[in-house]
Amino acid sequence: MDSLLVIAIIIVMLIMLLVSGLYIHSVLLASGIIGLILLEGFGILPGLIGKEPFNRVASYTLTTIPLFVLMAQFILQSGLVQDIFYMVHKVSKGKNSLLGVLTLFIGGMLGAVSGSGTATSASLGQVAIPELRRHGYSAPLAGAIAAAGGSLSGIIPPSIILILYGVATETPVGKLFIGAFIPGILTMVVFIFVMLVLFQMERKKRSIAAVNPVSMQMESSINPYQDKNDIETAATVSEHKQETISALRLVTVSIIGVLIMAVIFGGIYSGLFTPTEAGAVGSLVGLIAALILGKVNVQFFKSSLTETVKLTGMVMIIMIGAQIFGKFVSLSLLPRKLIVMLEPIMDSPALVLIAISVVLFIMFMFVEGAAVILMSIPVLLPIITELQVDILWFGVFVAVICTIGLLTPPVGLSVYAVAGVSGIGSGPIFKVGMIFAIVAMIIVCGLMIVFPQLATWLPNSMS
Amino acid sequence: EDTDKAYGESETIKLRAATGLSTQHAWWANSMVPWMERVEELTDGQVVFESFTGGELVSVPDEADAVLDGTVDVALVLPIYEPDQYPMAEVTMLPLSHSDTFIASNAWKKLLESDVELADGKTYSEMQFSGFKVFPVSTTQEYSISTTGKEFITANDIKGTSLRTPSRIHEVYAGEAGINSVTMPAVEMYDALSRGTFDGSFYSIADWSGYGFQDLFKYTITGVNFGHFNAFIGMSKEKWESLPEHVQQAMTQANEEIFTPGAQEWVDRSEKAITANKEIGGQFVDFSTLNADVQEHFHKGMEGTWKNYAELLESNGLPGDKLVVLWRDILIEEGGEVPESIMNLE
Amino acid sequence: MEGVLKAYKVFQYLKVIGVWVSGISVLVMMFFISYDVFVRNVFSGSIRGGFEIVQNYLMPLVVFPSLAYVYSSGVLPKMDLIMDKLGARMKKGLIFMMLLIELFILALIVQFSWEFAMNGLERKTAFPAAGTMYPLYPLFFMIPIAFAMIFIENIFILIRNLKEEKASLLVIDKSGELEGF
Ligand code: NA
Ligand code: NA
Numbered sequence: 001m002d003s004l005l006v007i008a009i010i011i012v013m014l015i016m017l018l019v020s021g022l023y024i025h026s027v028l029l030a031s032g033i034i035g036l037i038l039l040e041g042f043g044i045l046p047g048l049i050g051k052e053p054f055n056r057v058a059s060y061t062l063t064t065i066p067l068f069v070l071m072a073q074f075i076l077q078s079g080l081v082q083d084i085f086y087m088v089h090k091v092s093k094g095k096n097s098l099l100g101v102l103t104l105f106i107g108g109m110l111g112a113v114s115g116s117g118t119a120t121s122a123s124l125g126q127v128a129i130p131e132l133r134r135h136g137y138s139a140p141l142a143g144a145i146a147a148a149g150g151s152l153s154g155i156i157p158p159s160i161i162l163i164l165y166g167v168a169t170e171t172p173v174g175k176l177f178i179g180a181f182i183p184g185i186l187t188m189v190v191f192i193f194v195m196l197v198l199f200q201m202e203r204k205k206r207s208i209a210a211v212n213p214v215s216m217q218m219e220s221s222i223n224p225y226q227d228k229n230d231i232e233t234a235a236t237v238s239e240h241k242q243e244t245i246s247a248l249r250l251v252t253v254s255i256i257g258v259l260i261m262a263v264i265f266g267g268i269y270s271g272l273f274t275p276t277e278a279g280a281v282g283s284l285v286g287l288i289a290a291l292i293l294g295k296v297n298v299q300f301f302k303s304s305l306t307e308t309v310k311l312t313g314m315v316m317i318i319m320i321g322a323q324i325f326g327k328f329v330s331l332s333l334l335p336r337k338l339i340v341m342l343e344p345i346m347d348s349p350a351l352v353l354i355a356i357s358v359v360l361f362i363m364f365m366f367v368e369g370a371a372v373i374l375m376s377i378p379v380l381l382p383i384i385t386e387l388q389v390d391i392l393w394f395g396v397f398v399a400v401i402c403t404i405g406l407l408t409p410p411v412g413l414s415v416y417a418v419a420g421v422s423g424i425g426s427g428p429i430f431k432v433g434m435i436f437a438i439v440a441m442i443i444v445c446g447l448m449i450v451f452p453q454l455a456t457w458l459p460n461s462m463s
Numbered sequence: 464e465d466t467d468k469a470y471g472e473s474e475t476i477k478l479r480a481a482t483g484l485s486t487q488h489a490w491w492a493n494s495m496v497p498w499m500e501r502v503e504e505l506t507d508g509q510v511v512f513e514s515f516t517g518g519e520l521v522s523v524p525d526e527a528d529a530v531l532d533g534t535v536d537v538a539l540v541l542p543i544y545e546p547d548q549y550p551m552a553e554v555t556m557l558p559l560s561h562s563d564t565f566i567a568s569n570a571w572k573k574l575l576e577s578d579v580e581l582a583d584g585k586t587y588s589e590m591q592f593s594g595f596k597v598f599p600v601s602t603t604q605e606y607s608i609s610t611t612g613k614e615f616i617t618a619n620d621i622k623g624t625s626l627r628t629p630s631r632i633h634e635v636y637a638g639e640a641g642i643n644s645v646t647m648p649a650v651e652m653y654d655a656l657s658r659g660t661f662d663g664s665f666y667s668i669a670d671w672s673g674y675g676f677q678d679l680f681k682y683t684i685t686g687v688n689f690g691h692f693n694a695f696i697g698m699s700k701e702k703w704e705s706l707p708e709h710v711q712q713a714m715t716q717a718n719e720e721i722f723t724p725g726a727q728e729w730v731d732r733s734e735k736a737i738t739a740n741k742e743i744g745g746q747f748v749d750f751s752t753l754n755a756d757v758q759e760h761f762h763k764g765m766e767g768t769w770k771n772y773a774e775l776l777e778s779n780g781l782p783g784d785k786l787v788v789l790w791r792d793i794l795i796e797e798g799g800e801v802p803e804s805i806m807n808l809e
Numbered sequence: 810m811e812g813v814l815k816a817y818k819v820f821q822y823l824k825v826i827g828v829w830v831s832g833i834s835v836l837v838m839m840f841f842i843s844y845d846v847f848v849r850n851v852f853s854g855s856i857r858g859g860f861e862i863v864q865n866y867l868m869p870l871v872v873f874p875s876l877a878y879v880y881s882s883g884v885l886p887k888m889d890l891i892m893d894k895l896g897a898r899m900k901k902g903l904i905f906m907m908l909l910i911e912l913f914i915l916a917l918i919v920q921f922s923w924e925f926a927m928n929g930l931e932r933k934t935a936f937p938a939a940g941t942m943y944p945l946y947p948l949f950f951m952i953p954i955a956f957a958m959i960f961i962e963n964i965f966i967l968i969r970n971l972k973e974e975k976a977s978l979l980v981i982d983k984s985g986e987l988e989g990f
Contacts, residue, residue: 017910019891020891020892020903020906020907021887021891021892021903021907022887022907022910022911023885023886023887023911024885024886024887025885026907026910026911026914029914029918030910030913030914033914033917043533044533044534045917045921046532046921046924046925047528047529047532047533047534048534049917049918049921049922050921050922050924050925050928051525051528051922051925053873053918053922053952053956054869054922054925054948054949054952055522055525057868057869057872057873058864058865058868058869059864059868060647060860060863060864060868062868063838063842063863063864063867063868066835066838066871067835067838067839067842070835070839166653166674169485169487171675172653172674172675172678175675177654268658269658270658270659271655271658271659271660272660272846272850273660273846273850274647274654274655274658274660275654277842277845277846279842280838280839280840280841280842280843280846281842281843281846283839283843284839284840284843287839301832301836305828305831305832305833305835305836306828306832308832308835309828309831309832309835309871309875309878309879310875310878310879310882310884311884312831312835312871312872313831313872313875313876313878313879313880313884314879314884314885314886316872317876317879317880317885318886326519327520330515330519330520331515331520333513377517381486415886416886417886419886420884420885420886421884426886426887546937546942547932547933547934547935547936547937547942547945548932548934623853623854625849625853625855630937631937631940634937634938634939634940635940638939638940643853643854643855644855644857644939645849645855645860646858646859646860646861646938646939647860660849661849
């Protein structure tokens with residue numbers, strides 16, 4: 001069948017299946033497989049489908065997914081993060097906005113030890129959402145904060161996306177990592193500002209809603225996932241007396257928290273282990289911390305392992321779906337067709353870059369990040385080279401767009417991860433997550449186009 | 464598309480070509496792409512290639528399977544990555560005392576085209592690549608040992624050094640020479656090496672630029688050789704036989720034409736990498752200037768590796784002894800050298 | 810429905826065994842990699858072939874055995890935009906359509922991953938690590954088994970929706986009941 005027609009059919013089908021609520025991995029599998037059949041017939045399937053699930057999973061680099069989730073589970077089950085959140089709450093003297101800032105900041109810190117935005121989002125979702133909810137954040141906002149904080153792992157080095165880009169374009173991965181440092185921090189800062197504004201807006205809405213019960217009812221009917229007790233919680237949280245934690249425990253917790261960070265960062269940057277291996281070492285340290293805090297028992301293992309297995313399975317089955325869908329996209333030559341449409345504007349590099357960003361943004365909306373890198377770079381690289389755009393800069397730029405793509409529907413792995421662990425619907429999280437995504441897209445990408453030094457200055461001055 | 468159907472004399476032939484390597488890899492950019500372009504030229508555009516790179520359709524090392532099961536029509540096949548399926552392909556990775564890209568490339572081509580019967584009246588290609596139409600391409604430049612600073616002053620410095628081993632033969636060699644082998648994906652290497660997670664790697668200088676190693680390695684031993692990685696452009700026999708004769712001729716002619724320039728590219732890349740590496744203070748030490756005990760230690764490892772590899776094949780019912788002798792003889796014919804004791808193998 | 814639920818209980822046990830296999834594999838992976846890091850830094854050695862063993866054995870063991878459990882645990886994401894706004898009949902129709910699509914693609918995946926596994930068995934697929942070959946093909950069989958179990962799960966969901974009034978994509982709507990192992 002004509003490939004343009006097939007592309008059209010599959011895009012329509014993909015959107016319909018997504019909207020009707022089919023599991024996201026099934027949507028990708030169904031669209032990918034049916035697309036392949038329409039393009040090439042059944043004959044193409046055995047070679048592409050049979051081995052894909054195994055090939056996708058059997059990867060050393062992807063051990064980061066179960067192991068970083070396991071680390072988060074151990075830390076979570078040991079009560080460590082709850083205690084830290086409690087401490088910050090105390091210090092902030094009821095300024096609940098600080099908790100959101102802290103979540104995003106912890107997201108950034110976790111980003112420096114994790115290469116996968118999805119895994120970090122899942123972990124962060126589990127630890128942070130209950131605390132955020134207790135301190136007056138709506139479910140969708142809490143979910144979006146966790147997803148945004150977790151997505152930072154995609155850009156703050158180490159980053160799987162940058163590694164893949166480095167391989168595809170033969171750019172030194174170490175340099176890419178250094179180059180991504182400033183834009184990564186910048187993205188985090190932008191997320192923090194967006195979060196502060198959204199939180200204030202929510203608070204205002206609430207106080208109006210408290211006066212006007214009709215509008216409050218409307219809001220909760222629009223958003224069935226929002227806990228009806230939100231308003232009450234928000235109003236009473238400042239007086240809400242949590243169980244008092246002894247000073248000794250707070251000191252222990254702080255020391256252990258600092259130690260975990262020190263082991264992981266110190267280990268990676270001193271060369272004791274690679275960022276991938278940090279997942280395993282981090283889990284072991286988390287386990288030891290839980291032992292010291294006296295939280296290890298059968299239930300501890302049961303819940304941490306079940307959760308780890310669930311999240312890993314979720315991420316991997318979506319990756320398998322994305323992989324097979326990616327094969328269809330690649331065989332349909334869709335990326336190349338999109339690129340051909342750019343030709344008329346080749347003499348104005350800024351326009352081309354904006355067009356490429358938009359195309360990538362759209363692709364990252366639909367397809368898993370690694371798959372986008374793998375299928376678009378071979379097509380984009382010649383154009384980038386011809387435009388004389390710095391390849392390192394472009395890699396960092398792509399990683400920023402990819403990170404943002406983790407927050408956008410219909411395929412936003414960070415949001416799905418958070419939705420999966422928190423039980424909050426992905427639809428409402430996407431609504432808020434999109435705001436984070438769009439603001440970061442405009443500010444960070446805009447600044448990077450105007451001041452390319454944001455990405456190139458550090459690597460150039462260091463070597 | 465029906466693979467079994469023979470093409471008409473003037474009908475346009477669209478072939479799907481793939482590699483898991485990046486577009487800039489020398490094998491793709493300087494062997495396969497020129498080959499495809501030349502075939503399109505020679506057939507006046509009757510043959511058209513549609514290519515998929517960087518693993519977007521087929522990843523390393525699945526190219527061979529993809530060609531055989533019809534997912535793609537032609538691909539760069541890297542048989543060394545599948546020692547379970549092509550155990551005799553690793554023979555070019557055996558360590559040598561002297562050779563270069565041209566010597567090894569010509570020897571690899573000769574081995575593929577050799578009519579010496581190794582077992583059951585079958586030649587090398589018939590035993591290993593019977594399902595393929597093979598178009599030989601150059602091997603890589605020789606593998607060296609490079610470290611991020613560790614130097615080999617005495618034989619004791621070699622023992623316990625941690626090096627990344629890119630193939631099974633290197634693992635065997637590392638075992639023989641008392642070197643700790645580290646396995647990790649090439650993409651993680653830069654990061655791990657720059658932080659001192661391990662000491663260095665077996666690697667070919669020409670391939671450094673792919674991962675930025677010219678900015679990283681400080682000490683490289685040259686003038687000794689830890690094998691050559693090999694590859695070929697592969698097509699299934701079925702597909703090959705379905706092509707009109709003049710197209711087959713064009714493909715063969717194009718293959719002859721691109722073979723040597725493809726090998727030259729490795730040499731050019733190596734020179735560039737050496738210049739860049741010297742600029743940041745990289746040292747290149749010739750093997751013959753090393754201490755005698757260091758030289759001897761490396762040589763001993765070589766002999767052990769040849770014997771070990773032959774035995775390994777024999778124990779799997781393959782003609783290991785005959786194969787290593789055939790490879791040695793072809794290599795010597797092309798101007799290569801091996802340690803004395805390997806010359807004595809019969 | 811009673812008999813079906815009984816059969817489903819047995820099926821649950823199988824899934825829970827899978828969770829244990831996966832969960833223990835995660836722990837093994839953690840200790841294995843940590844030990845490798847320890848040995849490398851203290852004795853500057855390293856587990857011979859450790860990398861390949863983690864990648865080819867442990868990763869598939871972490872993911873595939875528990876996949877059917879993951880599928881029925883309600884953790885898998887979907888876009889929940891319109892489902893809850895539909896009337897009961899529309900909702901049921903939609904669920905039947907989705908089940909048929911699921912069954913179709915699952916059947917294809919089971920078939921082709923089974924062929925892949927049989928092909929591996931025939932060729933005795935193996936991977937090299939530290940100079941020796943380790944068999945790989947036995948692990949290939951986990952894929953068709955995992956997806957066949959998801960297929961069976963979908964059959965149960967189909968039966969449930971045929972017999973019960975209220976439409977649902979889960980056999981037992983409160984996934985909490987599954988946690989009691
Ligand atoms: Na990161
Ligand atoms: Na997205």
